[in-house]
Amino acid sequence: MKKRVTGIGGLFFKTKDPKATKDWYQKHLGFNTDDYGCTFWWKDEAGNKCSTQWSAFDQDTKYYEPSKKDFMFNYRVENLEELLKVLKEEGVTIIGEMETYSYGKFGWIMDNDGNKIELWEPIDSAFEK
Template sequence: MVDKIKNIYFPTEETSEIKRVTGIGGFFFKSNDSKKLVEWYGKYLGLKTDQYGSTFWWKDKEGNDCSTQWSPFAEDTTYFSPSEKQFMQNFRVENLEVLLEKLKQEGVTIVGEIQTYDYGKFGWILDPEGNKIELWEPNDRAFQ
């Protein structure tokens, strides 16, 4: 039963489904004063912070170095648009282009075009409540 559940949520090469989300890439939220908030979390909660927030490093089941980002954004940011929410989730994925095409075929709203940087590729979708979700195909080696 456990293997059946794992394959539903985490398809493998043996299944016909593509992998979708492989982990949490980050949590981003709007803040009245993001710089002051980052400093507070560093001072009182011990987060190792920089201008973007804090990066949490961990290893996946194969032992690869991976990261998850925590970042407050300026309250007037348009990065979360068209969502009006105060937060945006970021999920790690393995093959962004294939996944976005599959999601599009399934009727999911795609927002904007894929953006590529040295630390990975990004794409965006909306959930049924209008929450913008960032999908990230990471290149964790760029951070090392």
């Protein structure tokens, strides 16, 4: 199997007021925020343009369930379908079904500490406008 995780796709966390949090990061740290948070652009080892998403979620979000944590990591992966099969064979808990969008495929797992992990096979070019 090829590489599993190729980078960090996103850092998601809960906050009481997502708009105020995004505004604070924009004002004090220069984040270029929008409705979804902030996208950071970088290049991988092959020189391909890649993105990492920073997003503040409302504290009442159900998106991280069944995890009880206030954060969720998103990892960039290669060949998500194959990786999910391998992880299932290894006894890793898979959450829900893989979903496909214009910007990539998503799958979810639980780690050994009860953290929900989002796995993303990205299509970075979908974000370039």
